[in-house]
Amino acid sequence: MIVRADLARHPADVAPALLGAVLTSTREDGQVAVRLTEVEAYAGVGEDPGSHAHRRRTPGNTTMFGEVGHLYVYFTYGMHWCLNIVTHADGLAGAVLLRAGAVIRGEPIARSRRPAATRDRDLARGPARLAAALGVDGSLDGVDLLDLASPVRLLPPQDAPTDASPAIRTGPRTGVAGPGAPTPWRFWFDGEPTVSPHRPAQPRGTPRHPAAADPRRPTG
DNA sequence: GCTGCGATTGACT
DNA sequence: GTCAATCGCAGCT
Numbered sequence: 170m171i172v173r174a175d176l177a178r179h180p181a182d183v184a185p186a187l188l189g190a191v192l193t194s195t196r197e198d199g200q201v202a203v204r205l206t207e208v209e210a211y212a213g214v215g216e217d218p219g220s221h222a223h224r225r226r227t228p229g230n231t232t233m234f235g236e237v238g239h240l241y242v243y244f245t246y247g248m249h250w251c252l253n254i255v256t257h258a259d260g261l262a263g264a265v266l267l268r269a270g271a272v273i274r275g276e277p278i279a280r281s282r283r284p285a286a287t288r289d290r291d292l293a294r295g296p297a298r299l300a301a302a303l304g305v306d307g308s309l310d311g312v313d314l315l316d317l318a319s320p321v322r323l324l325p326p327q328d329a330p331t332d333a334s335p336a337i338r339t340g341p342r343t344g345v346a347g348p349g350a351p352t353p354w355r356f357w358f359d360g361e362p363t364v365s366p367h368r369p370a371q372p373r374g375t376p377r378h379p380a381a382a383d384p385r386r387p388t389g
Numbered sequence: 390g391c392t393g394c395g396a397t398t399g400a401c402t
Numbered sequence: 403g404t405c406a407a408t409c410g411c412a413g414c415t
Contacts, residue, residue, distance in 0.1 A: 209396070219396070229411065246397050247408025253396090266396055285399065297397055344396050368397090 171325050173315060176237040176256040180210035180263040183256040185337050185356045187265055189326035191273065192252075194303040196320065201275035201282075201303050203293050204327075205267060206361040209342045210354040211253070213262035217352070219345035222262035232311045234262040240321055242300070242310040249297035250306045254314060254323065268296045268343070268355075271363045273327075278304075290362040335359050343368055 171190070176183055185208075193202040211220040213233075221230045221243065232241040233255055241253040241264050257263030270293040272279045279292045279302040286292050293299040300306070305321060314323040335358040342355045343365070357364045 211396075221396075224412085227411075243396080244410070245395055247395095247410080249397050249408095251396065268396085295397070342396075 171238075171315065171323055173236075173238050176254065177258060178256065179258055180212055180256045180265050181354050183254075184208045184210040184265045184354065185339075187254065187267075188337055188356055188358055189334070191324040191327055192267065192270065192303065192314075192321065193274070193324065194305055194321045196304040198281070198304065199275055199278040201279045202273050203270035203299065203303060204273050205270045207269035207355070207357040207364045209266040209268055209356070211264050211266060213257055217349050218347050219342060219349040219352075220263070222264075226262070230262070233264050235311070236313075238313060238315045238323070240305075240309060240312045240314055242305060242307050244307055245297075250300040251296040252300050252303070252305060266296060267299055269294050269357070269361075269363050269365045270299055270302075271361070272302060294363050295365040335361060340367065 187205055187208050190205050191202055192205060193200060211217055213220065213222045214225065215223065217223055222233045226234050229243065232239060235255060237255050237257060239255045241255050243251055245251060252267045253264035254267065255264050272292045276289070280286065282304055283292050283298060283302050291298065293302040309321055312319045312321055314321060338357055338359045339353045340355050341351055341353055
C-alpha cells in the first residue's frame, strides 16, 4: 500500500523507491498493468532547469504544483503523451517521469495499442510508449493515483524484495541539457531489457536542417 | 501575432 | 546513424 506521505518528499528521493511499483490503468478496452523499470526525477521552481516547473506555474504544468500522488500528463512533440507522478515536499513542485516499464498484465491489450512494437519488451520501453501501452492521454491529467476508484492507480511492488531483486542504477537524465544535465536523477533496474536506451541531450544551436533545405513543396 | 523548440518515436539507409 | 512528423507553450515584438 502506497500512502500519500511516501510521495511527499523530494522527487529524487521518491524516484528510486518507485522502481518495481505497479501502475494499472483501466480503460474501456480493458486493464493493463506495468511494472516500472525506469524513472527520472524533476524538481521544482528554480532548483531544476530541466523541469517543466522550473520557471513558474503555467496552465500546462498546474498539476505539478498540486497534491502529491496525482498523475501529471503532458503532451510533447506534437504527438506523444508522457506520464509523471507528482511528488514533492510541502509547497514545492516536483514529479517523477515514468520512462519505461514491463507489461505484467493485459499484454494483448497493450499490444493492440502499440502495433509498432515488435517485441514484448518494447511495449512500454520509453515514456511515450508507456503512456500508449496504458492507454493514457491528457484527459487523465490530474487523476489521483491513490484513489481506489481512479482509472489509473499506483500499487506497491507485488514481489517481496529478495536478494534476486535487480540492482538500481543511476545516471544523467535523458534529453536534459544545460546546468541540470549532469544531475544523476535517472534511475533504472540494472540489466532490465525494458529500460529505454539512453540518448544524450542534443546540443543546441546546431541546425538540424541545412539552409539549403526549402520546407516549401510543390503542390501535388 | 509570430517563431522556435521540446522530459519522443518510428521509418529508413 | 539520420531524419521527419506535429502542436502547444514560452518568449519576443
